[in-house]
Amino acid sequence: MGAAFLSGYLLGSLPFAFWFGALRGKNLLLEGSKNPGALNALRVLGAVPGLMVLVLDVFKGVLAVALGEFLAQDPAGGLLAGVGAVLGHAFSPWLLFRGGKAIAPGIGVLFAVDPRVLLGEVLLFGLLFLAFRHPYRAVLSAALALPLLTSLFGGTPAHLLFGLGVGLVVALKHLKDWTRAP
Numbered sequence: 001m002g003a004a005f006l007s008g009y010l011l012g013s014l015p016f017a018f019w020f021g022a023l024r025g026k027n028l029l030l031e032g033s034k035n036p037g038a039l040n041a042l043r044v045l046g047a048v049p050g051l052m053v054l055v056l057d058v059f060k061g062v063l064a065v066a067l068g069e070f071l072a073q074d075p076a077g078g079l080l081a082g083v084g085a086v087l088g089h090a091f092s093p094w095l096l097f098r099g100g101k102a103i104a105p106g107i108g109v110l111f112a113v114d115p116r117v118l119l120g121e122v123l124l125f126g127l128l129f130l131a132f133r134h135p136y137r138a139v140l141s142a143a144l145a146l147p148l149l150t151s152l153f154g155g156t157p158a159h160l161l162f163g164l165g166v167g168l169v170v171a172l173k174h175l176k177d178w179t180r181a182p
Contacts, residue, residue: 001080004068008081011064012088012105015095016056017041020049029098036092037100054104061085061108076158082109083165090169101173103139106166113150113162120149136177143170 018036021028024045028036032044038057042050061082068081085105092099110118121142128138143166150163 001072001074001077004072004077005080005084007067007071008064008084009088010084011060011067011081012085012102013092013094013099014056014060014088015092015099016060017053017100018095020045020053024049029095035100036095036098038104057089057100057104058108058111060089061105061110062112063108064105065109065112078113079158079162082113083162083169085109086166086169090173099173101139102166102170106170109166114153116153117146117149117163120153121146124149136174136180140171140174140178143167143174146170 015036017038017040018028020041021031021036021044026044028034028040028044032040034040038050038054041053045053064081064085065078068084069075069078071077072080086102086109088099089105090099090102091097107118110121124145125138125142128141129135132138132141146167147160147163150159153159154162
């Protein structure tokens with residue numbers, strides 16, 4: 001199981017947005033929102049590089065779950081690798097433990113683990129966005145609800161822990177934006 005988590009963490013830590021920025025002579029840690037994620041890549045680098053980063057970040061979440069299940073020969077290995085991928089994206093050793101807000105790899109991880117959970121999160125985000133009219137509050141609140149959704153659809157303690165791991169990382173990365181203007 002340790003190999004599953006570590007493989008997920010290492011995959012998640014690959015800072016595609018930062019690397020795409022470097023190819024364009026831009027440091028995404030210093031430009032735009034200063035966040036090395038897909039949205040800042042879109043804003044600073046443009047549509048094509050931004051969408052490429054988004055696809056790669058989602059894919060690394062999917063791949064982490066598949067690799068974790070393979071290495072552990074157990075679906076729980078996929079859950080651990082998924083948490084690792086989100087953690088690696090948020091705290092990348094390549095960027096001295098800075099990182100993105102983990103939405104894109106989180107989407108990939110949820111899709112790979114259970115698309116129903118991803119759909120539930122998207123619907124919940126939509127409702128919370130309508131209620132708050134503030135995307136960062138909606139993301140943070142939906143992330144905190146993730147353990148409930150993973151428990152509802154997965155039904156095991158491992159799914160609850162998976163939801164806690166992914167949800168808390170995403171929520172922590174969005175906490176500073178609670179008071180940010182929408």
